[in-house]
Amino acid sequence: xxxxxxxxIVGYGNLGRGVETSIGLNPDLELVGVFSRRDPLxxxxxxxxxxxxxxxxxxxxxxxxxxxxxxGGSKSDLPEQTPELAEKFTVVDxxxxxxxxxxxxxxxxxxxxxxxxxxxxxxxxxxxxxxxNRLFGEAILPQGxxxxxxxxxxxxxxxxxxxxxxxxxxxxxxTLPSEDAIERVRAGENPELSTREKHDRECFVVLEAGADxxxxxxxxxxMPDYFEPYDTTVHFITAEELAREHAGxxxxxxxxxxxxxxxxxxxxxxxxLALGSNPEFTSSVLVAYARAAARLAARxxxxxxxxxxxxxxxxxxxSPEQLRAELL
Amino acid sequence: xxxxxxxxIVGYGNLGRGVETSIGLNPDLELVGVFSRRDPLxxxxxxxxxxxxxxxxxxxxxxxxxxxxxxGGSKSDLPEQTPELAEKFTVVDxxxxxxxxxxxxxxxxxxxxxxxxxxxxxxxxxxxxxxxNRLFGEAILPQGxxxxxxxxxxxxxxxxxxxxxxxxxxxxxxTLPSEDAIERVRAGENPELSTREKHDRECFVVLEAGADxxxxxxxxxxMPDYFEPYDTTVHFITAEELAREHAGxxxxxxxxxxxxxxxxxxxxxxxxLALGSNPEFTSSVLVAYARAAARLAARxxxxxxxxxxxxxxxxxxxSPEQLRAELL
Numbered sequence: 332x333x334x335x336x337x338x339x340i341v342g343y344g345n346l347g348r349g350v351e352t353s354i355g356l357n358p359d360l361e362l363v364g365v366f367s368r369r370d371p372l373x374x375x376x377x378x379x380x381x382x383x384x385x386x387x388x389x390x391x392x393x394x395x396x397x398x399x400x401x402x403g404g405s406k407s408d409l410p411e412q413t414p415e416l417a418e419k420f421t422v423v424d425x426x427x428x429x430x431x432x433x434x435x436x437x438x439x440x441x442x443x444x445x446x447x448x449x450x451x452x453x454x455x456x457x458x459x460x461x462x463x464n465r466l467f468g469e470a471i472l473p474q475g476x477x478x479x480x481x482x483x484x485x486x487x488x489x490x491x492x493x494x495x496x497x498x499x500x501x502x503x504x505x506t507l508p509s510e511d512a513i514e515r516v517r518a519g520e521n522p523e524l525s526t527r528e529k530h531d532r533e534c535f536v537v538l539e540a541g542a543d544x545x546x547x548x549x550x551x552x553x554m555p556d557y558f559e560p561y562d563t564t565v566h567f568i569t570a571e572e573l574a575r576e577h578a579g580x581x582x583x584x585x586x587x588x589x590x591x592x593x594x595x596x597x598x599x600x601x602x603x604l605a606l607g608s609n610p611e612f613t614s615s616v617l618v619a620y621a622r623a624a625a626r627l628a629a630r631x632x633x634x635x636x637x638x639x640x641x642x643x644x645x646x647x648x649x650s651p652e653q654l655r656a657e658l659l
Numbered sequence: 660x661x662x663x664x665x666x667x668i669v670g671y672g673n674l675g676r677g678v679e680t681s682i683g684l685n686p687d688l689e690l691v692g693v694f695s696r697r698d699p700l701x702x703x704x705x706x707x708x709x710x711x712x713x714x715x716x717x718x719x720x721x722x723x724x725x726x727x728x729x730x731g732g733s734k735s736d737l738p739e740q741t742p743e744l745a746e747k748f749t750v751v752d753x754x755x756x757x758x759x760x761x762x763x764x765x766x767x768x769x770x771x772x773x774x775x776x777x778x779x780x781x782x783x784x785x786x787x788x789x790x791x792n793r794l795f796g797e798a799i800l801p802q803g804x805x806x807x808x809x810x811x812x813x814x815x816x817x818x819x820x821x822x823x824x825x826x827x828x829x830x831x832x833x834t835l836p837s838e839d840a841i842e843r844v845r846a847g848e849n850p851e852l853s854t855r856e857k858h859d860r861e862c863f864v865v866l867e868a869g870a871d872x873x874x875x876x877x878x879x880x881x882m883p884d885y886f887e888p889y890d891t892t893v894h895f896i897t898a899e900e901l902a903r904e905h906a907g908x909x910x911x912x913x914x915x916x917x918x919x920x921x922x923x924x925x926x927x928x929x930x931x932l933a934l935g936s937n938p939e940f941t942s943s944v945l946v947a948y949a950r951a952a953a954r955l956a957a958r959x960x961x962x963x964x965x966x967x968x969x970x971x972x973x974x975x976x977x978s979p980e981q982l983r984a985e986l987l
Contacts, residue, residue, distance in 0.1 A: 349920065349921075352920065352921045353920065356801045356802050356920075357801055429987065432983050432984070432987050433980070433983055433984050436983055453987055458987045460795070460928075462986055462987045463971050465986045466971050466972070466974065466975055466982060466986050467788070467947075467971060467974065469975065469986075470947045470950075470974040470975045470976070471940075471943045471944055471947050471974075472943060473684045473685055474684050517933075579924075591935075592677065592680065592681065592684075592935070592936060592939035592940060592942070592943050593677075593680045593936075593939055596907075596935040596936045596939055597935045598932075598933075598934050598935055598936070598939070598940050598943070599931075599932070599933040599934075600788075600930075600931075600932055601929075601930070601931040601932075601933070602928075602929070602930050602931075603927075603928075603929040603930075603931070604926075604927070604928055604929075605845075605926075605927040605929075606926050606927075607919075607920070607924040607925045607926055608920060608921075608924045608926070611920035611921055611924055611926070612799075612920060612926050614920070615799045615800060615920050615926070616799055619795075619798045619799050622798075637982075637983060637987055638971070638987075639970065639971050639972035639979065639982050639983070639986075639987065640970050640972055640979070641970055641971075642967065642968050642969055642970045643791050643794050643795060643966070643967050643969075644794070644967035644968055646794070646795065646798040646799075647794055647797065647798045648798070651967065651968070652761070654794060654965075654967050655760050655761055655764055655965060655967070656760070656761050658790055658793045658794050658797075658967075659757065659760050659781055659786045659790045659965055659966075659967065
């Protein structure tokens with residue numbers, strides 16, 4: 332492929348911004364522009380050279396775009412956008428509502444097949460890279476158990492729950508994998524662990540003037556569902572510290588497969604992500620899968636695909652010969 | 660696929676034995692038999708129900724075998740066997756001489772294409788799973804550095820070097836990833852590290868009666884190339900302890916990719932294997948790729964493939980629908 336792959340970004344939040352940055356790190360890709368439902372003049376892009384267009388004008392770009400990277404949300408944007416746009420374009424999304432993947436796949440597959448286009452759904456890290464590692468784990472060690480741990484990561488829902496407590500001026504909550512649970516899994520104990528047993532919660536809270544620290548701590552650690560069932564730590568900090576130390580969106584986690592290849596012989600596979608920015612990493616994965624989508628489309632394939640259907644080599648800008656010589 | 664995939668094993672050392680055991684853990688696979696250059700009556704298989712045949716009779720099994728798993732060595736067996744057998748059969752190997760992969764691929768590809776068969780080479784963990792993780796790492800984080808660490812693992816060559824020292828009655832040597840180097844990589848320092856700086860060496864030595872412990876320790880830690888350049892620890896143990904604690908063939912290691920998705924935002928991907936038995940794990944990987952090979956062959960594909968060319972879903976006995984619903 333000597334021509335650069337021409338990419339359009341649909342939607343410009345944290346994910347769209349991350350894709351814009353990531354494309355700049357990949358010399359074989361070219362950003363045609365950002366397509367937004369907002370007034371293009373009101374969208375402030377990271378790179379002033381990035382063109383911004385109205386989403387309504389997207390169809391006129393059909394001949395100028397190889398792949399659209401869809402950066403909307405899984406709740407209401409992607410269930411409509413991915414099938415709609417897959418009729419006209421090669422598309423990639425990071426749809427992440429696990430329970431609705433089969434339904435999303437079916438609607439996208441119908442649309443992409445009808446349009447003769449390629450659509451890769453649910454790229455990202457979970458679903459995505461973690462899913463691939465769950466699959467490899469059970470295919471290679473059929474006699475074993477798989478564990479997924481999330482964190483250390485910012486949880487929006489739990490941060491919001493803290494902010495709703497009267498007397499709290501600001502707060503963030505991180506979900507952490509429980510060290511104790513990880514050690515038991517790594518040791519090959521194959522324990523039965525609920526999501527609760529696998530995770531701890533850490534809160535950083537800024538109080539309003541005059542708020543009662545010990546009463547608020549009690550409100551937090553006893554909050555049903557959100558904090559009560561977990562090992563929860565609460566730190567009270569200043570507004571300055573919150574702004575300085577907790578503005579990022581870190582995340583990550585582990586997938587561990589522990590099994591026996593014969594009686595008494597234990598084997599452990601562990602895949603771990605430590606992400607400085609959750610949206611930027613997801614964007615980086617989306618961009619690699621956009622390259623794969625362009626290649627599948629160039630081969631004349633069509634329909635919906637997931638990361639399970641994509642050969643690793645398609646993600647790399649290197650040729651198969653180069654990959655075999657340099658990375659195998 | 661309702662019929663079971665019929666597998667033949669070529670070569671019966673540690674790897675062949677591991678494949679025999681692994682097939683027993685995979686209900687969609689069926690072992691037709693072991694094919695050996697030795698007299699079949701002299702081969703003692705792990706499962707008495709396993710049939711053993713002379714390798715010379717293999718061709719008469721052409722209609723009864725879907726995939727041959729080649730369990731010979733990379734030095735002299737596979738360079739000849741894989742192309743020769745790929746002319747007649749679908750084959751999978753774990754060829755692991757990194758520098759000769761392009762050459763091996765070319766000869767196997769020519770033979771497999773001529774025969775209209777599928778051949779997947781260099782499965783296993785390095786090359787194999789580690790290679791896939793090196794590829795994913797650089798495709799997702801183009802601005803970054805990749806590190807491969809091996810160990811804790813038994814090194815045959817270094818164990819042999821210990822055993823050749825006069826006064827040594829028995830010994831094993833393990834290669835360990837250097838904790839210090841790992842910490843620097845995990846911390847995102849992106850250090851330049853030689854293989855030597857990345858690894859330590861640990862020796863377990865049984866002395867002959869009357870041997871001089873401190874002289875032998877000195878001989879070991881100053882041995883050029885083998886031990887002198889490394890941080891080397893020597894433990895003197897009894898013959899009983901050697902037999903009891905050091906008869907296994909553990910191995911493993913890490914692939915770490917550390918990069919930035921934007922200035923100052925660091926992202927780390929880490930893939931780690933802790934293997935109770937190196938040959939049994941390699942066998943388990945070979946078996947999963949045998950399933951993929953059968954599926955490619957059923958689709959009418961032909962030629963040589965590497966793990967870079969194999970979509971993850973092909974490794975699993977589950978259907979694409981099941982995989983999307985259960986693992987994505």
